[in-house]
Amino acid sequence: MNTMDAFEKDIHLQVDFLKSFQKQKPISKTLQKNIIFSGSGDSMVSSMLAESFSNGLVKAMDPLDLYKNRSLVKSKHVYFVSISGNTITNVKVAKITKKSTAITSKSDGQLAKVSNDVILLDSPDNGVFTAGSISFLESALCCISLVAPIRISHPARLYSKAKSDSKRVQISKKIYILGNLLTFPLAMYCAAKFYEVLGYDAHYCRIEQFSHMELFSAKSGDTVIIFEEKNLHNVQLTKNLKKIGINVVHLSMPSDKISQVLYCTFFSQFIALNEAKRKRKKDCYFVTAKKIRNVSNDMIY
Numbered sequence: 001m002n003t004m005d006a007f008e009k010d011i012h013l014q015v016d017f018l019k020s021f022q023k024q025k026p027i028s029k030t031l032q033k034n035i036i037f038s039g040s041g042d043s044m045v046s047s048m049l050a051e052s053f054s055n056g057l058v059k060a061m062d063p064l065d066l067y068k069n070r071s072l073v074k075s076k077h078v079y080f081v082s083i084s085g086n087t088i089t090n091v092k093v094a095k096i097t098k099k100s101t102a103i104t105s106k107s108d109g110q111l112a113k114v115s116n117d118v119i120l121l122d123s124p125d126n127g128v129f130t131a132g133s134i135s136f137l138e139s140a141l142c143c144i145s146l147v148a149p150i151r152i153s154h155p156a157r158l159y160s161k162a163k164s165d166s167k168r169v170q171i172s173k174k175i176y177i178l179g180n181l182l183t184f185p186l187a188m189y190c191a192a193k194f195y196e197v198l199g200y201d202a203h204y205c206r207i208e209q210f211s212h213m214e215l216f217s218a219k220s221g222d223t224v225i226i227f228e229e230k231n232l233h234n235v236q237l238t239k240n241l242k243k244i245g246i247n248v249v250h251l252s253m254p255s256d257k258i259s260q261v262l263y264c265t266f267f268s269q270f271i272a273l274n275e276a277k278r279k280r281k282k283d284c285y286f287v288t289a290k291k292i293r294n295v296s297n298d299m300i301y
Helices: 003-012 014-022 042-053 063-070 089-096 110-114 132-146 156-166 182-198 207-212 232-243 257-279 290-300
Strands: 035-039 059-061 077-081 099-104 119-120 174-179 202-207 224-229 249-250
Touching: 003 035, 003 132, 003 257, 014 132, 014 156, 035 042, 035 063, 035 089, 042 059, 042 077, 042 132, 042 182, 063 089, 063 290, 077 089, 077 132, 089 099, 099 110, 099 132, 132 257, 156 182, 156 202, 156 207, 156 257, 174 182, 174 249, 182 224, 182 257, 202 207, 224 232, 224 257, 232 249
Parallel strands: 035 059, 035 077, 077 099, 099 119, 174 202, 174 224, 224 249
Antiparallel strands: none
């Protein structure tokens, strides 16, 4: 099985998986004030979602920042998110924390071995190394459920809507994905799928900051995707961008927060998959870009 087919099959596993997903018991608000979530790549997105859903009580921090500023973790309980369980910076930081919990799919990984506790992720996959989809969804929901009560409603409906909406979208090779407090991490995840699957030039931005900074690098024909319900501010932004020739994709978002997480996750996966199919790609970009992947692996592991 090639890696693009594996990516698609993993995406399709998600709705059935959600029927059996076991959420965590939320941590008390008092304890949340002393907690940091940390991870890299998709796992950083999961950590940032925990911060958003806690209304800022827990913090999401980069593991290298923690390692270089060790005083930050000496009195904290750090939840390390790592699917592989072997990212070296997480392991180094776990050794110096007051208390650490690994959120990982590898009970025998290095991170699990040096952490005080382990929350084991067990989502299914097709056994092929490919871009993260179902593993990300599980880690994201696990992190969110640790800080807030969650209820998953109508996942099949959200999945179908995201799939249908993604088919109507045309994108350029330069893309900006905009989000707010809740959806900014998902904008980051969407950009990651463009990187991993296609090697495209994608940028994730907060909606307000985009008008101050990234907008000045945009040109006519570029694509802006907005992960936020329509309001006066972003409707005006859409009008202004269209006037200068920028292609704007303003999605019809569900109102429920968890539904937004599911919808944006599914949409991010499908829009990258659809573009790959249109380009007739058989493998994800990060798999074929061997020299770049070797640099990545050398730094991560």
